[in-house]
Amino acid sequence: MLRNILNKLKPSFEKGARFGFLHSTFEAFESFAFVPNTTTRSGAHVRDCNDLKRVMTVVIIALMPALFFGCWNIGYQHAHTFGVEMTFWGMWIYGFLRVLPIIIVSYVVGLGIEFTAAQLRGHEVNEGFLVTGMLIPLIMPVDVPLWMVGLATAFAVIIGKEIFGGTGMNIFNPALLARAFIFFSYPSHISGDRVWVAGLQSPSAVEVTTGATPLAEAAAGHIDRLPSTADLFFGLIPGSIGETSTLAALIGAVILLYTGVASWKIMCACVAGLLTTGFLMNWLAVNPYMSLPPYYHLLMGGFAFGAVFMATDPVTAAQTETGKWLYGFLIGTLTIFIRLFNEGYPEGMMLAILLMNAFAPLIDHYVVAAHIRRRLKRIPVNV
Amino acid sequence: MSNVIRIRKGLTLSLKGKAEKVLSKLPTATAYALKPGDFPHLTPRLLVGEGDAVLAGTPLFNDKRLPEVRYVSPVSGIVSAIVRGEKRRLLAVVVKPAVEQEYLTHDVADVAALSREQVVSLLLAGGAWPFIRQRPYGTVADPSDTPKAIFISGFDSAPLAPDTDFTLIGEAETFQKGIEVLQKLAGKLYLGLNDEMAATSIFHKIKGVEKVVFHGPHPAGNVGVQMHHISPINKGEKAWTIDPHHVIAIGRLASRGVYDVSKVIALAGSEVKRPRYFRIIAGAAVSTVSGYVNTSGHCRYISGNVLTGVNVGADGYLGFYDNAITVIPEGDKYEFLGWANPLRLHRYSASRSYLSWIFPDRDYALDTNINGSERAFVLTGIYEKVLPMNILPVYLLKAIMAGNIDRMEQLGIYEVVEEDLALCEFVCPSKIPVQDLLRKGMDLMMNNE
Structure with missing residues (x-):
């Protein structure tokens, strides 16, 4: 049925035909609805049925626990802060209605640019943004203005990805770039104590005092005001939409690791780096924050979310298997350093990952160089 | 069987249509x-x-x-x-x-008494030289070279591949004769065996070769993989490889003085009505087996296996080095929301992105659909899981894409041929034409020598 319609439309979207300029767009929708009938022409005659569309789908499914919990937590934080009575589903719907516009803006802007870029180049539309478009809302504060989301998304996709040649060629994780863009351009909208709980920025909320994230509390030296580890683990804390719950990130991690989409080496290395540096800081501690047990750092802020979904982005991470260990470990280490010693911004994960994105090619370069050296050593000397 | 080399990386595909161990008669090929x-x-x-x-x-x-x-x-x-x-x-x-087969005959002498030069000229004159391929690059060997060793893989681990326990029955003597000839060409002969080989296998009695036993999934049977684990070739070195069926043909040339390339091959694949073995002469028209193939659907006739074979068509011919004909359905059909289907039971994925891993141990009837569209490299660490060699496949392929000859050499292009990276191509979610690329890289290397 749908196939017949598409078959009828197809000729007018061929290159050179009437709507030829929309070829990429048509192809994207067609291959979204139907796996193409392309058969193998060279090489292996049969192929694994895994493709990038499926890979991206798996990542989106893995993001769902974080999204669902995030929606609920927005309602919960709002009710908790303002002392409003709300039912479980009431909280969820309250949060969902706040998140939905951000998701829509992110996808509309991002996909719009992706389609245009593909069209201009005459390429097929890549699936990469399906994931980026979901990641961006999840790392935004709930009260972020929508125009800002749109602008940041446009920046991330154009400057972060398309000028490098599109999905697979970019250096920095586009979603984190969107967040960094807002952080550096409009810092008051993504830091401080009043952006993390829905409604706190309205003038009527001046009398409410708490709304700070645990990281901000810790950075301010209020170790005694930190939530319980259980609250931190389940995510009943203020923070970006999808990043508060360590549990939700762990469920996502299980999905990503079981399906083999994300690298377990990077995730493990991130945790190892964080804990090692954390213990080292405990030992060197000169203030209460430095002596905070390292497992708090696993639970606070966006670490778990970042380690599972951001650091493992295969395009921007180290690509050699050995390199992945080093890359992940340094992310964990840098996260602690930034959290403990950077007074401007309490969350270190974003900057740690972006910094390591920049260094990943260098790490790979040395891993490959070492591989080549080992190959050369194999040659008998007397030749 | 003391020294077993264990191959851990790789993938054994179980496909429908494995050849039954029955030797059937075929009509004579028309061409x-x-x-x-x-x-x-x-x-x-x-x-x-x-x-x-x-x-x-x-x-x-x-x-x-x-x-x-x-x-x-x-x-x-x-x-x-x-x-x-x-x-x-x-x-x-x-x-x-012709109805009666006549052979060009060559003088037969006692192999032991022949010099290396005499053996080389016998193989050249007898038409047997192209049996011998060299690494690097998988081309026919240069008769003026002396290889560091000759490698023979005694088993084929590819999907639906013929079982040498069966195809070589009764050929022990000619095989031994072939080995005696090859011994004149290289100081060292290696024979790769499988630890699951039958006790009746002719290889157990063979002398004059060093036997190395392998255990593990495909591509453990690839001679390139075996070579990598026994004695990897380095820059500037040359090693030769030969298929066991061709060792037998050399044995026949040495004992009877004739070029006789008849062999037992498998006819396999999900579109074959009764998959089985046949005796056939290399180069025979594929139409000879058409009586055994389903004629209803749109099929692909592959000379060789589904990973590395050649699409020869129903009117094509069996390839020179191929020991199987595989017939599978063409996949030129659209699949509605296929990538979103949670199960996709009729398709196979080595990843667990589909829930079909809930039902393991099935034989799949895979078609030729590419299952997606070509993209840039995105996922990493996928190729490495199916390549049991110390090679960085993605970096090698990128060096080929960039046409960087020094880099290709540094990354070890001389160690692999297409079949070694075929599984990488099979699992690739970005649908990169790996084998084609590799051949392009090897051509580039040879043109610059």
């Missing part, structure tokens, strides 16, 4: 062909014309680069067609077989 395309980097010079009468063993063409290497007719009969393609490139020389 045989010798195709220059089966020999990488060959520039053929035709030695016969249409209508010429030939014997089994009469040279049909030779190689302009190595003129002494002659490629000979597998049967006696009349040259019925010279098939040319674009720019008059020679695609095939077709021979219509």
Whole structure:
């Protein structure tokens, strides 16, 4: 049925035909609805049925626990802060209605640019943004203005990805770039104590005092005001939409690791780096924050979310298997350093990952160089 | 069986249509062909014309680069067609077989008494030289080289591949004779065996080779993988490889003085009605087996296996080095929301992105759909899981894409041929044409030597 319609439309979207300029767009929708009938022409005659569309789908499914919990937590934080009575589903719907516009803006802007870029180049539309478009809302504060989301998304996709040649060629994780863009351009909208709980920025909320994230509390030296580890683990804390719950990130991690989409080496290395540096800081501690047990750092802020979904982005991470260990470990280490010693911004994960994105090619370069050296050593000397 | 090399990385695909161990009779093929395309980097010079009468063993063409290497007719009969393609490139020389097979005969001598030069000229004159391929690059060996060793893989681990326990039955003596000939060419001979090989396998009695036992999934049977684990070749070194069926053909040449390339091959695949084994002469028309194939659907006839074989079509010919004909359905159909289907039970994925891993141990009837569209490299660490060699496949492929010869060499392009990276291509979610790329890289290397 749908196939017949598409078959009828197809000729007018061929290159050179009437709507030829929309070829990429048509192809994207067609291959979204139907796996193409392309058969193998060279090489292996049969192929694994895994493709990038499926890979991206798996990542989106893995993001769902974080999204669902995030929606609920927005309602919960709002009710908790303002002392409003709300039912479980009431909280969820309250949060969902706040998140939905951000998701829509992110996808509309991002996909719009992706389609245009593909069209201009005459390429097929890549699936990469399906994931980026979901990641961006999840790392935004709930009260972020929508125009800002749109602008940041446009920046991330154009400057972060398309000028490098599109999905697979970019250096920095586009979603984190969107967040960094807002952080550096409009810092008051993504830091401080009043952006993390829905409604706190309205003038009527001046009398409410708490709304700070645990990281901000810790950075301010209020170790005694930190939530319980259980609250931190389940995510009943203020923070970006999808990043508060360590549990939700762990469920996502299980999905990503079981399906083999994300690298377990990077995730493990991130945790190892964080804990090692954390213990080292405990030992060197000169203030209460430095002596905070390292497992708090696993639970606070966006670490778990970042380690599972951001650091493992295969395009921007180290690509050699050995390199992945080093890359992940340094992310964990840098996260602690930034959290403990950077007074401007309490969350270190974003900057740690972006910094390591920049260094990943260098790490790979040395891993490959070492591989080549080992190959050369194999040659008998007397030749 | 003390020294077993365990291969951990790889993937054994279980497909529908495994050949049953029954040897059936085939009608005589209507035509045989010798195709220059089966020999990488060959520039053929035709030695016969249409209508010429030939014997089994009469040279049909030779190689302009190595003129002494002659490629000979597998049967006696009349040259019925010279098939040319674009720019008059020679695609095939077709021979219509005579009713009674006659052979070009060569003098037979005691192998032990022959010098290396005499053995080389016997193989060259007898048309057996193209059996021997070299690493790097998988081309026919250069007779003036001395290899560091000759490697023979005694088993084929590819999907639906023929079982050498069965195809080589009764050939122990000729195989041993072939080994004696090869011993004259190289100081060292290695024979790769599988730890699951039957006790009846002819290889157990063979002398004059060092046997190395492998355990693990495909590509453990690839001679390149075995070589990598036994004694990897380095820059500047050369090693030779030969298929066990061709060792037997060399044995026949040495004992009877004739070029006889008949062998037992498997007819397999989900579109074959009764998959089984047949005795056939290399180069035979594939139409010979059409009686055993389902004629209802749109099928692909592959000379070789589904990972590395050649799509020869129903009117094509069995390739020079191939020991199987595989017939699978074409996948030129659309699949509604296929990528979103949670199960997709009729398809196979080595990843667990689909829930089909809930139902393991099934035989799959895979078609030729590419299951997606070509993209840039995105996921990492996927190729490494199916390549049991110390090679960085993605970096090697990127060096090839960039045409960077030094880099290709540094990353070890001389150790692999297409079949070694075939599984990478199979699992690739970005649908990168890995084998094609690798061949391009090897051509580039050879053109720059």
